[in-house]
Each structure stands twice: as structure tokens, then as C-alpha cells.
Amino acid sequence: MLQAEIKSLLKEDISILIKIPNSGKHYLCDCGEASLLTVKEVQSISAIFISHTHIDHFSNFDGIFRHQIGSGEKVVICGPKNIHQQVEARLKSYTWNLIDENAIAYEIREIVSKDEINIYTLRPPHWNLELINTQNFLFEDEYVNVDFTILDHKIDSIAYLFKEKDTVSFNETGSGFKKGKWISELKTAFENNNGDKEIEIEGTVYKAADLFHLLTRNKGYKLGVIMDHAVDKSNYEKIKAVFGAADLVYIETFYKDSDQEFAGINHHSFASASGNIMNECEVKEAIPIHFSRRYTESDQEEIETAFYKAFRKN
Known part of the structure; x- marks a missing residue:
């Protein structure tokens, strides 16, 4: 069964590690601060899934990369439109004269639409992008298939569903x-x-x-990660189409109900809204994540209480 761990502390930016038991293979969802993420775990990451590239979801990419360089492995990066250019820009901002061309290989999968995924490669030391092909599926390996939907956060924000193979x-x-x-x-x-x-x-x-x-x-376990999204009908229809009856979903719950006005302004979700959509999806278990950094532990407890009241309808 897939296992997920939140690697960010309260007031840190979000990062979630998904592990395949008894395999040593990991996937990472978003690259926010992650005090609980170990070097060994980073070196076991075979694929990175970026929801969007606001700084709180992408700022720690360099730290992740630092511990992967020299592995000689191929690492897949999936993300929204222009993710290939943004990764390229990050890598080209450093000097790599001491790095061998076989030190690592990145394969970047740019999500243009539900059926259009552009595949690029990036290799040291020059990190020049090469478009390889376009395909109509995002990610599959011997353990999982990864489905997704494109949500509105005033930009594309990708929500991912990891489906363990039967x-x-x-x-x-x-x-x-x-x-x-x-x-x-x-x-x-x-x-x-x-x-x-x-x-x-x-x-x-x-x-x-x-x-x-x-x-x-x-049946394989279904684990979802839904990051930043606006509270609106279109987003919810997309969420229900992909995440219905999932076993476990982590869902962005950035604001308290009392701050839902800010949620509307900033295209985020709030406690009871996230709980309600998880209830409508009939997921077996749901966990609220990614709280505003303004909040304290007592605020987090308030969010969780409102979320689970809406999710469980009690």
C-alpha cells in the first residue's frame, strides 16, 4: 500500500513524500521547505510532481537537486505549462564545470492539457532542453499509474492521483x-x-x-494530492471526476472558514469547503494540508475541526 508523509513542519511550505513499501522508491509532491526530509530519502526520489511554481511550492527544488546530482539516475519531473523552462532556468543559474554529463538526467513532462504531455530532456553540464516527443499519458512505472486534473488557482495547478497497480x-x-x-x-x-x-x-x-x-x-490503493485551488464549481467537477472513491486524499485547506474572503481573493480553499468536496467525492480518508503561514497551532486545530465536521458530516 502506498504511504505518504508530510515532510514540512507548521509554518513551512508544503512537501509530501510518497513511498512504495519494500521497494526503496519514492515520489515527491511539491518542493516547499521540508525539514523532515532526509538526504537518503531525496536520493531515492525517482519522480517529482509539481502542482504549480509559486515560490512556496518550488523554492526547495535546488535543495532536492543538490542531493541528486552525481547519482547517474534519470529523474522524472512532472508539472504545469512551462515547467521545462523554469527547471532549465534554475539549473542554468549555477556553474557546472566540475560535473560530468552522466551525473544525472532529468526528463521533464510538461502538462499542456489532459491529453497533451510534452516530454523534454535536460542533462549537465549545459542543461540544454531537448523536446523528445508528445504523449497522452503522464506517468507509469512498475508500481503506479498517475492520473491528474488541471485546477484553477488563477494559474494551472495540477492535482495528482497515484493509483497503485492491481x-x-x-x-x-x-x-x-x-x-x-x-x-x-x-x-x-x-x-x-x-x-x-x-x-x-x-x-x-x-x-x-x-x-x-x-x-x-x-484493487490497488489510490492516493491523491490536491494542492492550491479556487473554491468553484468547475474545479469541483474536475476533482470529482478524478478523485471519486479514492482511499486517501491530501487536500489544500489554506484558510480558516472565518477567512474565506481571503480564500476567494487569493484563489485558495478554506476548511469546510475542502471537507465538503472530499465528502462529495466519497473518499475513504481525507487530510487537510498546506495552511497559511500566518496561522498558529490553535488555528490549525480550528481548521482541522471545521474540515472534518464537513467531511464526516457530524
Whole structure:
């Protein structure tokens, strides 16, 4: 199951680390201050997901990069329109005469629209952008698929949904057969919906479809991160289309209800509004995040109380 940790303290800018258990692979959502983020964790980050490039969500990119340079790995960066130019500008602002061209590779995925993702590469020491291709999906690896929606924050603000891939488990006690390579063959046939596949077990040949009852599909965990967004109908329709019935969603809750006028002016959300939309999405668990730096611990408690009252309707 995917695990997420908020790496920013109260009054620090937001950064969330998502971990794949038993893999050593991490993803990072936004690059705000992150006092709780360790160097080892940074070096395990294979992909960075930027909601938007306001300073409180992007200021720590250089600090993240500093601990990745020299790894020789490819790191994917996903973000809104012009993210490729902004990353390029950050990297070109330093001098790299001592860095080898194989020290690291960045692949930047610029979200132009729901179906248009531009792919760029950036390599040291000159960091010259190269457009590779355009694709219609954002991110997939052996562990997750990442869906997204583009919200309005007076600029594009990308909300991400990490969908853990489904797994197929074998009911060993109910089979009556000895273990063998036939189990993996059966799982492959099941995943490919190939019921006519012949599976040999202990000298007898079976049709895969006759053995599918021994398998169970386990739905992958869905974890969402919704950063800055205005409280409006269009945003909420987009959120419901992507995050409905998610297992866990972290959602921006920048203001107290008593400050919702400021939320409107600054295109942010407030406590009960974020709680209500999570209730409408019927997510299993929701956590309010990214509070205004003006707030104290007691203010945070007030926000959380209003949020959960709206979310749980109690």
C-alpha cells in the first residue's frame, strides 16, 4: 500500500513524500521547505510532481537537486505549462564545470492539457532542453499509474492521483495442487483475459478459465494530492471526476472558514469547503494540508475541526 508523509513542519511550505513499501522508491509532491526530509530519502526520489511554481511550492527544488546530482539516475519531473523552462532556468543559474554529463538526467513532462504531455530532456553540464516527443499519458512505472486534473488557482495547478497497480493473489489452500511455475502462467493468463490458455499441472492440462476461481484481484490503493485551488464549481467537477472513491486524499485547506474572503481573493480553499468536496467525492480518508503561514497551532486545530465536521458530516 502506498504511504505518504508530510515532510514540512507548521509554518513551512508544503512537501509530501510518497513511498512504495519494500521497494526503496519514492515520489515527491511539491518542493516547499521540508525539514523532515532526509538526504537518503531525496536520493531515492525517482519522480517529482509539481502542482504549480509559486515560490512556496518550488523554492526547495535546488535543495532536492543538490542531493541528486552525481547519482547517474534519470529523474522524472512532472508539472504545469512551462515547467521545462523554469527547471532549465534554475539549473542554468549555477556553474557546472566540475560535473560530468552522466551525473544525472532529468526528463521533464510538461502538462499542456489532459491529453497533451510534452516530454523534454535536460542533462549537465549545459542543461540544454531537448523536446523528445508528445504523449497522452503522464506517468507509469512498475508500481503506479498517475492520473491528474488541471485546477484553477488563477494559474494551472495540477492535482495528482497515484493509483497503485492491481495485484493478483493465489488461493493456495483452496487449490489442492503443488506450487509451481504454473501459478505465474495462470496469473498472466488471468491478467490478459486469456481463458483458453493451457496450463499444465502435475501432468494434467487445464484451461486457464477453469482455474481462475483460484485467483483474486486486489484493487490497488489510490492516493491523491490536491494542492492550491479556487473554491468553484468547475474545479469541483474536475476533482470529482478524478478523485471519486479514492482511499486517501491530501487536500489544500489554506484558510480558516472565518477567512474565506481571503480564500476567494487569493484563489485558495478554506476548511469546510475542502471537507465538503472530499465528502462529495466519497473518499475513504481525507487530510487537510498546506495552511497559511500566518496561522498558529490553535488555528490549525480550528481548521482541522471545521474540515472534518464537513467531511464526516457530524
